[in-house]
Amino acid sequence: MSSVETVKNSPWQQGARDALPLLGGYIPVAISFGLIAVQSGFSALETVLISALIYAGASQFLFIAMVASGAPLWLVLVMTLLINARHLVYGPNIAPYLSNSRWWPVLMHGLTDQIFALAHTRLPQLEEKDRMGWYISAALIAWLSWIVGTAVGAVAGAEITSRWPLLGEVMPFALPALFLVLLAPRFTSVQWTLTMLVSIVAALVLKLMGMTNSAIPLAALCGVSLFYLLQAKLKAEGEIHG
Amino acid sequence: MDNSVWLLMLACAVGTFLLRAVPLIWMRRHLVRRSISNTNEAMPVWLTVLAPTMIAAMFGVSLAPAHPGISSWLATLLGGLCTILVWRRTRSLGWPVCIGVLVYGVVVVLLKMIG
Numbered sequence: 001m002s003s004v005e006t007v008k009n010s011p012w013q014q015g016a017r018d019a020l021p022l023l024g025g026y027i028p029v030a031i032s033f034g035l036i037a038v039q040s041g042f043s044a045l046e047t048v049l050i051s052a053l054i055y056a057g058a059s060q061f062l063f064i065a066m067v068a069s070g071a072p073l074w075l076v077l078v079m080t081l082l083i084n085a086r087h088l089v090y091g092p093n094i095a096p097y098l099s100n101s102r103w104w105p106v107l108m109h110g111l112t113d114q115i116f117a118l119a120h121t122r123l124p125q126l127e128e129k130d131r132m133g134w135y136i137s138a139a140l141i142a143w144l145s146w147i148v149g150t151a152v153g154a155v156a157g158a159e160i161t162s163r164w165p166l167l168g169e170v171m172p173f174a175l176p177a178l179f180l181v182l183l184a185p186r187f188t189s190v191q192w193t194l195t196m197l198v199s200i201v202a203a204l205v206l207k208l209m210g211m212t213n214s215a216i217p218l219a220a221l222c223g224v225s226l227f228y229l230l231q232a233k234l235k236a237e238g239e240i241h242g
Numbered sequence: 243m244d245n246s247v248w249l250l251m252l253a254c255a256v257g258t259f260l261l262r263a264v265p266l267i268w269m270r271r272h273l274v275r276r277s278i279s280n281t282n283e284a285m286p287v288w289l290t291v292l293a294p295t296m297i298a299a300m301f302g303v304s305l306a307p308a309h310p311g312i313s314s315w316l317a318t319l320l321g322g323l324c325t326i327l328v329w330r331r332t333r334s335l336g337w338p339v340c341i342g343v344l345v346y347g348v349v350v351v352l353l354k355m356i357g
Contacts, residue, residue: 021339025304046243046251053255063254067243073250080254084261086296091266093293095273096285098266108262117297169308170347176318177325177342179301184329186294199295203302208310216299223295224288 011130015137018122022114022142024174027149028167031160033060034153040068044154051150055109055143058213059083083213086220090116097123097131104132110139113216114175117182191230199223313353321346 009017030051037047042064054060059080066076090111097119098104111119118138123131152160161168187193203219211218243251269285305322307314325342332338 018335024343050251054258056258067247073246076250077253081257084258087261088265089292091262092269092289095266095269105263105267108266109259111262113300120293170350173321173343173346174339176301176304177339179304180322180325181329181335181338183298183301196298199298200302203299204305207303207306215303219299219302220292220295224291227291
């Protein structure tokens with residue numbers, strides 16, 4: 001795949017380079033999380049531990065909001081796991097590129113949406129021996145930036161957001177820019193182009209309608225359905241013409 | 243946090259980790275059972291279609307600005323356009339993202355100065 005540059009650096013350096021754009025998206029959101037958690041009554045230490053151990057943005061916001069509002073604890077658990085259920089499909093998709101090392105399942109703690117998107121593009125381009133180094137480097141930088149951002153938000157979030165409001169407005173654009181670069185090479189045929197466009201538009205519309213947590217799985221299902229519909233249509237046309 | 247909330251947090255952390263790790267273990271066993279040299283052939287087709295559509299959906303969700311308005315949509319459009327133009331030229335990952343964020347920021351600042 002020619003989606004990204006040829007890998008010239010060591011896998012650790014390459015992983016770090018690839019993960020750098022994530023910081024623009026992670027740190028402002030982590031600062032917001034730290035600030036909101038402390039304002040909701042959690043201590044700075046508890047807030048940092050939530051980020052380090054759960055490490056899943058949307059569900060962490062839900063977790064503190066539900067606990068703070070006194071929701072039943074079983075419901076908090078169910079909702080957290082439901083939001084994170086989309087992660088079920090990430091591991092199987094990168095499994096063909098992973099060795100049989102027993103460490104890989106442990107390393108899946110770092111498999112966030114963004115690390116999955118990066119790994120799905122980068123792992124096939126790397127030699128098998130380099131993949132674990134690349135993954136650990138990229139995932140560790142993302143994880144640490146999330147933890148450090150949370151700590152900064154918990155301790156000084158209010159001051160930072162009031163002093164540099166523009167920073168929090170501009171830096172999160174790094175995430176859509178990164179996803180765009182990862183997606184660009186996949187527009188390879190009419191079938192794939194339509195599938196991608198429908199997934200993107202559906203997700204955007206669902207998000208604007210306020211369905212933030214279900215937007216990703218629902219939009220992806222729309223895309224997959226369209227993919228199979230187009231495939232059936234192409235097959236039927238092939239049978240008529242053939 | 244009292245003890246019950248600590249336990250809840252640990253349960254959420256373990257549950258989230260299992261959602262990420264168990265499917266990987268399952269797929270590795272599935273691939274070994276198939277013992278196919280080209281492992282891509284052992285992947286269910288729907289799964290290979292679902293992965294890019296999930297990334298496309300993440301992109302769609304991330305496009306929505308925190309404070310929707312004409313200026314943020316225009317900045318998103320121009321930032322995205324520059325990102326893709328730089329990607330077409332460099333085929334790299336870092337530069338398109340840097341330039342895209344820079345253009346987005348410049349547009350946001352300019353529009354704030356104008357209006």
